[in-house]
Amino acid sequence: MMMTTPPVRIAAVIPARMGSSRLPGKPLLPIHGLPLVEHVRRRALRCRRFSDVVVATCDDEIARAVERYGGRCLMTSPHHPAATDRVAEAMQQLDCTHVVNVQGDELLVLPEDLERMAEAMAAEPEIPAWNAVTRIEAAEELADPSIVKGVVSVSGRVLFCTRNFSWLGAQASPGWEPIRKIIGILGYRREFLGRYAELARTPMEAAEHIDQSRILEHDVILRAVEFRKGYPGINEPREVELALKYLEDDPEQRAALHEIQGALR
DSSP: OOOOOOOOOEEEEEEEOSOOSSSTTGGGOEETTEEHHHHHHHHHHTOTTEEEEEEEESOHHHHHHHHHTTOOEEEOOTTOSSHHHHHHHHHTTSOOSEEEEEOTTOTTOOHHHHHHHHHHHHHSTTOSEEEEEEEOOOGGGGTOTTSEEEEEOTTSBEEEEESOOGGGGGGSOGGGTTEEEEEEEEEEEHHHHHHHTTSOOOHHHHHHTOHHHHHHHTTOOEEEEEOSOOOOOOOSTHHHHHHHHHHHHOHHHHHHHHHHHHTTO
16 A cells, blocks of 8 residues: 655644844744744745634733734743744644744745745655755854854755854855854644653853754754845844845835735735
């Protein structure tokens, strides 16, 4: 009897909490008439490959804001040490085979790039984890602590992550190969995400607050998915103005914003 492979069902989970250490209340930051988290949710909804799009939070303020705009929110524990732990709890309430963690501060994520992530997951559904990456564009990014960087192998595996590669300096190869910016969009096979919270926190994860380090230090494959451009997330107050400038000056970002604003009318 021939065994059939179950269809891939990919849910998008957007973790968000009010207690950001660098920018408290970040998910409800007002941007062009909508809270930040609602911008992210609406962009995720435009990815045709997601079977579900939900926000996972421990804060009633965020839940009320999302539900006011017709979105679905799943309440999670306030005690999670990392966003991935929150996503893992939310997944238990979803009918899916895979999950994409779209960080709630990725204001500028494009639906086309989310499609790339979903396509990569569907092509290799047995892989435990994936991470969006993009190229380093300026030497200053090597030292910027708001930007997580990673080394990607020739086979497309993320090998190591850190916030500071400044020690490379002029020794880096042209284009800073094989270093990539690590974007806050990760994919997981359901089985692995269910085990993630059971994995012990690791030294590099604790030292630099990088969720990916727990995956890598436990010898789990983390596949890189190349996005076309590395738009910045909003981690600190200084990045708000930068993101707003992209919304004004970048043609793709202007188009995405107009689509979202059109849905409000």
